[in-house]
Amino acid sequence: MGTFRASFEFPPSPHAPGMARRLLGELFGAWALDGARHVDATILVNELVSNAVDHAGTDVVLELDVTASDGWLRVGLADGSTIRPVVRELDHSAPRGRGMQIVAELADRWGSEERDGGKRVWFELGSP
Template structure:
């Protein structure tokens, strides 16, 4: 299976959220990626919206890679504040984004990157799930 990578810088403004969704949709279609595209679009929406809402940075970078059967999408920003999976609240209108990422992604994480961070998730091909021992 082929491996592909793509990276694009976006301004951390609200209109970058739907743009990131479209980019993911178009790239996955072009790559013939076997992942659930709606899951990938939803999760990238959450990651980009978090940067727009909380990071206070000048630029964010959207990274995509398809290696073997696994898709990895990361969002980099210049803020060192790591994301938190919040307790579920039925009274708060917001704050469920990282809970969605943790629930839907096969794997996810956050790591320091050049004074900021990279928040990433991985998706297996639709219907496969995480491999044994992974």
């Protein structure tokens, strides 16, 4: 398999997580990627985009970058906020706050980095 790359921009709207999930699904099909990690990748991209929409609080366009190469999938999401995500301690009484725990659990690797006055949060998935 060679290296495949795609990049998409979309507004930080309530529809953004669904758009990102559909785009990722289309890429899995177009690139003939192993479907075994498709569910994990879909959950993870949904969490990243949902967090950006809920917490970044910017009108800056979201940029989703997807790269697949040699059994690895890397997805990054850039937004205009400099606030980096953290994995919070689980609070069973809180109705929210589990997103980054899900990312930390499902991703083989994840992190964040500065990018053009904002940040990029990324995750990687290897072959199962």
